[in-house]
Amino acid sequence: MNDGEKINLVDHTDQGSNIITMFFLIALIFSIGAVHYRVYVKHTINFFLTEEEINHAQPLGSLYGN
Amino acid sequence: MEINQILQACDWAGSSFLIFSQNVFSPLIYYSHLLPLVVSLIIAGVLYFGNRKYLPNKVFFVMVALFSVWIFGDLVLWATPSPEQTTFFWSVVNIIEPLVYVAAIYFIYAFTRERLPSQWAQGLLFVLMLPIFILTPTHYGILGFNLTNCDREAVEGIMVYYGYAIEVLMALWILGYGFWERHRAKDIIEKRKILLFTVGLALFLLSFALGNVLGSLLSDWTIGQIGLFGLPVFALFLSVLLVRYQAFHTKSFSAQILVLMLWALIGSIFFVQNLGLIHSITGITLGVMIIFGVLLIRSVQHEIEQRETLTVLKDKLEAANVQLKVLDASKNEFLSFATHQLRSPLTSIKWGLGAVGDTLIDRHADAETRTMVDHLAVTTDDLISTVNDLLDISKIEQGGLVLKNEEFDLYDMTARIVEEFKITAQKKGLKLVMTGDVVPQIMVGDATKLRQVFVNLIDNAIKYTKEGTVTVSFTQEAHRARMAVADTGPGIAPEELDQLFDKFIRGAAGKASQAGSGLGLYLARKIVEMHKGHMSVASEGLGKGSAFTVVLPVA
Numbered sequence: 001m002n003d004g005e006k007i008n009l010v011d012h013t014d015q016g017s018n019i020i021t022m023f024f025l026i027a028l029i030f031s032i033g034a035v036h037y038r039v040y041v042k043h044t045i046n047f048f049l050t051e052e053e054i055n056h057a058q059p060l061g062s063l064y065g066n
Numbered sequence: 067m068e069i070n071q072i073l074q075a076c077d078w079a080g081s082s083f084l085i086f087s088q089n090v091f092s093p094l095i096y097y098s099h100l101l102p103l104v105v106s107l108i109i110a111g112v113l114y115f116g117n118r119k120y121l122p123n124k125v126f127f128v129m130v131a132l133f134s135v136w137i138f139g140d141l142v143l144w145a146t147p148s149p150e151q152t153t154f155f156w157s158v159v160n161i162i163e164p165l166v167y168v169a170a171i172y173f174i175y176a177f178t179r180e181r182l183p184s185q186w187a188q189g190l191l192f193v194l195m196l197p198i199f200i201l202t203p204t205h206y207g208i209l210g211f212n213l214t215n216c217d218r219e220a221v222e223g224i225m226v227y228y229g230y231a232i233e234v235l236m237a238l239w240i241l242g243y244g245f246w247e248r249h250r251a252k253d254i255i256e257k258r259k260i261l262l263f264t265v266g267l268a269l270f271l272l273s274f275a276l277g278n279v280l281g282s283l284l285s286d287w288t289i290g291q292i293g294l295f296g297l298p299v300f301a302l303f304l305s306v307l308l309v310r311y312q313a314f315h316t317k318s319f320s321a322q323i324l325v326l327m328l329w330a331l332i333g334s335i336f337f338v339q340n341l342g343l344i345h346s347i348t349g350i351t352l353g354v355m356i357i358f359g360v361l362l363i364r365s366v367q368h369e370i371e372q373r374e375t376l377t378v379l380k381d382k383l384e385a386a387n388v389q390l391k392v393l394d395a396s397k398n399e400f401l402s403f404a405t406h407q408l409r410s411p412l413t414s415i416k417w418g419l420g421a422v423g424d425t426l427i428d429r430h431a432d433a434e435t436r437t438m439v440d441h442l443a444v445t446t447d448d449l450i451s452t453v454n455d456l457l458d459i460s461k462i463e464q465g466g467l468v469l470k471n472e473e474f475d476l477y478d479m480t481a482r483i484v485e486e487f488k489i490t491a492q493k494k495g496l497k498l499v500m501t502g503d504v505v506p507q508i509m510v511g512d513a514t515k516l517r518q519v520f521v522n523l524i525d526n527a528i529k530y531t532k533e534g535t536v537t538v539s540f541t542q543e544a545h546r547a548r549m550a551v552a553d554t555g556p557g558i559a560p561e562e563l564d565q566l567f568d569k570f571i572r573g574a575a576g577k578a579s580q581a582g583s584g585l586g587l588y589l590a591r592k593i594v595e596m597h598k599g600h601m602s603v604a605s606e607g608l609g610k611g612s613a614f615t616v617v618l619p620v621a
Contacts, residue, residue, distance in 0.1 A: 020185065020188040020189065020192055023192055024165075024168075024192065024195070027192075027195070027196070027199040028161065028165070028199070030199065031161050031198075031199040031200070031202055031203060032157075032158055032161065034203030035154055035157040035158065035161075035202065035203040035207075036154065037203070038203050038204075039150050039153050039154045039157075040150060040154070043150075045149055045150065045153050045210060045211055046205075046209065046210030046211070046221075047069050047072075047149070047210060047211050047213050048209075048210050048211070048212050048213060048214065048221055049072065049213050049214060050214060051214060054209075054212065054214070054221050057209060059210050060069065060213070061069060
């Protein structure tokens, strides 16, 4: 492999990886933003008081939702 | 029962700065979370700011930043009494955790090949991560908040198992890739580096994952704390790589890491312990450590820079030396070739001039023509002598001069030479006398070459002395004979004495009065030394004459 090919390869990878890194960053921000929205804006936190409730996914209720 | 009432009944303590609280079960282990957090950030920071252009340093910095966010999130979960904070940070931790694995894959690619994974590999990682990004914020991620027995923990949804599955997959990816790269590496040191790196990274991820997976599956989150000690283990592997193999292209890392570790240690005691006296003592210690640490790092850096400069200079010097040797060899070769080529025609000219001289005498040619031919003959002799000197020197320097081993009387030889030169001295109005012991001195050596030395010395003395006496003294010592030629000539300046036997060097007085090549004395000393003898010069200064002494071993 000569130097020219090497440089192309590195540039190529860098360009592509920059785009994917950007995707990762956007997805991360979106995801954390969505969690924040769910918890702090919509207050949709279900509370479980017993193991049975947990196992059947039937919450006691939500603190702020209802 | 109302949820608010249950929360009040649980009576959890509040938290300050999200992470300091009475809710913590085991404060020692809990606060020890701070140490890997600080140390990992310091290591990554030092590496990154030490060499920002080096790809592994960048990727490592990102990985550690993600890991630090994870630790911080985990600390909040232990301390906070707020269900919102628990739910929020639990989700964040669940998103960040597999991202640490993604960063670890990037890191191993960067470390082994100094490039990022291929776009296909990166794309695959992104696709694997996509469900996490999309579904973690939903009830598939966190189902709710568990109030059973006043536990402060989230009830995890189905996504958490997906997260663990891809973490295992990525850990296997790293191991497989690491061992493949190790297999591919040609150099044994490179193989060791890659193995050490892969094992260190795998151990870190394993302890990290194992704690969480076991904690999650067994619903015992105290086990989760084991995971945090993975990073110091990895830091240990990294330190070995850094110090032993100079990985990561960062200078003076060992001194920096030592100092920064101490800062972190003292700093964590300073911020965690809040006991009056101890607090002020650690505060002062931290201050002193910062000052001395900076001084130590600077001095080590300075030393390393100097060492690097020296290495560069040494390499340059070695290269120059090799070049000089090559040049010297080719010069000697050329000299030998050229003088050979010169000597043959000069010898022909000499014989030709001899024949012309004889013919001129026979034909009674005019005096002017004869003088001219005589002059030509003398010049030719001088030229032949210079060429012979050059040839001898090139032979000596190439180690090609072989001395004869013959027995001869040194005294007799010296006396004969003195006799031969008496006429020349008389012509110049000089007195040439020989003094000392009249004892035969038998030695074994090359008579022709030694004769050349003595002729050269006596000839020089006569040549450079305008009036007065040239004294040749011959004395006998234990197993040695000493022959000295002293004159009343122009003398030699003290600063010239040391260089007089060097090639092409002639004294200022000599240069002013006589023509010469500056090779005679150099050659004479070489020949004497080849006979295991010694040659020296003494002069009290300009205008005070000079004395050359030759000491030779005799039987």
